[in-house]
Amino acid sequence: MALFPNLGFNVEKSRDSRIRSTCPEIPNDRCQPMWNPRVITTDAVQNFLEKGGKLDYRPIHTPKGWNWELWAVQTNGAASPVISSKTGEARVFKSSDALVSFHMRIFPDAEGVWVPAPKSGQDEDTE
Known part of the structure; x- marks a missing residue:
């Protein structure tokens, strides 16, 4: 000991x-132990993807409109928000342009990315 x-x-x-x-x-x-639960940071995303993980963009409502939160989906299906290496908070895209730019940096050979819209029945007036 x-x-x-x-x-x-x-x-x-x-x-x-x-x-x-x-x-x-x-x-x-x-x-x-400090490593439980597992946290993925933005500077570890590439390594996470190489090990079989996937990224998920989830729409969230804010007072200024819709944003998208970045989530890491592990091979076993467990999902957790990706933490920004700079701020220590969940990585959030404030526009679809920012989301697409991030995705194209991570996946330079991709022909595009699907940007999820809020589920039907969710609009800015209801939340």
Whole structure:
């Protein structure tokens, strides 16, 4: 077991090679590894795609109109928002032009991209 006094917790390596932490002042159910759940940042998108992941653009309503949020869909179907490397917040496109420009940078050989519209029944007046 190794002690990291600056961080205030102990780390031990178990037989199955996973690192487990023991937090002396925090109950075990609240002491979780930092990599759970998995977070994808914008600077890791290309590597994520090379490993079989996919991108999804989801329309969201804001007071100024419709935007699109970037989501990472893992090979097992689990989806999570992509976090901007610059801001630390979910990556949001404020126009379809911005979405298309991003997509063309990531997929330079693509002939186009489908920009999803809000589901029927969702319009700016109802939310």
